[in-house]
Amino acid sequence: MSTIRGRFAPSPTGRMHLGNAFASLLCWLAARSRRGEVVFRVEDIDPQRSRTEYVDLLLQDLEWLGLDWDEGPDKGGSCGPYVQSRRLERYEAVLNTLQERRLVYPCWCTRRELQEAARNGPQPARRNAGPAYPGFCRDLSDEERRARMAGGRTPVLRLLFPERDYEFTDLNLGHVLLSGAEIYGDFSLRRSDGVFAYQLAVVVDDVDMHITQVVRGADILDSTPRQMRLLELLGKPLPEYAHVPLLVDGGGKKLSKTHASLELAALRGAGVRPENIVGYLLWLAGLQQAPRPARAGDFVDNFDFGPVPLQSIVIADNVADILAGMGR
Ligand code: GLU
Numbered sequence: 623m624s625t626i627r628g629r630f631a632p633s634p635t636g637r638m639h640l641g642n643a644f645a646s647l648l649c650w651l652a653a654r655s656r657r658g659e660v661v662f663r664v665e666d667i668d669p670q671r672s673r674t675e676y677v678d679l680l681l682q683d684l685e686w687l688g689l690d691w692d693e694g695p696d697k698g699g700s701c702g703p704y705v706q707s708r709r710l711e712r713y714e715a716v717l718n719t720l721q722e723r724r725l726v727y728p729c730w731c732t733r734r735e736l737q738e739a740a741r742n743g744p745q746p747a748r749r750n751a752g753p754a755y756p757g758f759c760r761d762l763s764d765e766e767r768r769a770r771m772a773g774g775r776t777p778v779l780r781l782l783f784p785e786r787d788y789e790f791t792d793l794n795l796g797h798v799l800l801s802g803a804e805i806y807g808d809f810s811l812r813r814s815d816g817v818f819a820y821q822l823a824v825v826v827d828d829v830d831m832h833i834t835q836v837v838r839g840a841d842i843l844d845s846t847p848r849q850m851r852l853l854e855l856l857g858k859p860l861p862e863y864a865h866v867p868l869l870v871d872g873g874g875k876k877l878s879k880t881h882a883s884l885e886l887a888a889l890r891g892a893g894v895r896p897e898n899i900v901g902y903l904l905w906l907a908g909l910q911q912a913p914r915p916a917r918a919g920d921f922v923d924n925f926d927f928g929p930v931p932l933q934s935i936v937i938a939d940n941v942a943d944i945l946a947g948m949g950r
Pocket of ligand 1: 632
């Protein structure tokens with residue numbers, strides 16, 4: 623049997639909070655419970671949002687939680703570099719092959735044109751997928767393209783995305799069917815400012831790093847068909863997917879940078895021990911009966927996605943106090 627290879631793929635756009643920790647814990651358990659390997663990859667493809675100083679802090683936060691990895695920017699490995707901003711040549715090469723196969727076309731639509739089309743067109747059935755690209759630049763003639771090129775504005779490069787069903791078995795959600803009718807449209811592989819799109823980078827990296835298992839937040843589920851399509855075009859097998867529930871606040875909002883008190887660094891500063899966080903997250907995941915302090919390593923042998931909830935999990939307002947008081 624081939625080795626399972628999972629990955630931590632954080633974007634260094636902020637510090638790690640309870641929500642990231644929850645997804646990372648399940649990612650680690652899913653791989654380690656099957657004697658798999660874990661790769662740490664830094665997803666800093668968007669230079670406007672990423673900050674190098676967060677990289678070390680993310681590594682430290684995961685280590686503090688007791689989650690380890692086998693390859694990464696700090697450890698090296700045979701599939702590096704493990705930092706997206708150092709892999710641009712790979713994205714360029716793959717993009718070129720797709721362009722040569724005429725699967726990609728330039729798009730000069732302005733943000734205003736797209737906003738207007740989104741207002742007047744069908745509303746996206748899936749929130750995170752965004753409004754579908756209406757295809758204005760899809761069928762431009764070579765002559766029209768040349769004229770626009772001459773205009774000097776750099777186009778977005780879009781991949782043709784057939785409207786059809788995308789189906790897979792998710793380790794957590796079970797059978798998933800995302801239909802073409804849920805409106806995706808041709809999506810960008812490279813922005814007009816030259817930045818490669820997350821969809822392209824993530825797929826190239828997963829292929830190059832021999833990733834066989836992708837465990838991540840359910841907010842990314844809407845990207846999965848796009849990534850499946852790219853893998854299909856590259857002739858690569860699909861990894862196993864597990865989309866895990868998001869942790870949300872009482873108002874239903876995904877935990878994020880705005881919940882600063884739920885950052886691991888803040889909790890650590892308030893005296894919370896990592897076992898309390900891990901134990902609480904294991905309880906949220908349905909993997910232990912009560913929120914008792916625990917170590918991830920103790921759950922490796924009996925891990926299973928069975929009890930993990932399918933829907934977002936609402937976090938109590940006073941969770942920081944609960945975590946501080948656990949095990950006392
Ligand atoms: N970099 C993404 C994030 O931090 C995760 C992407 C993925 O797991 O595919 O949300």
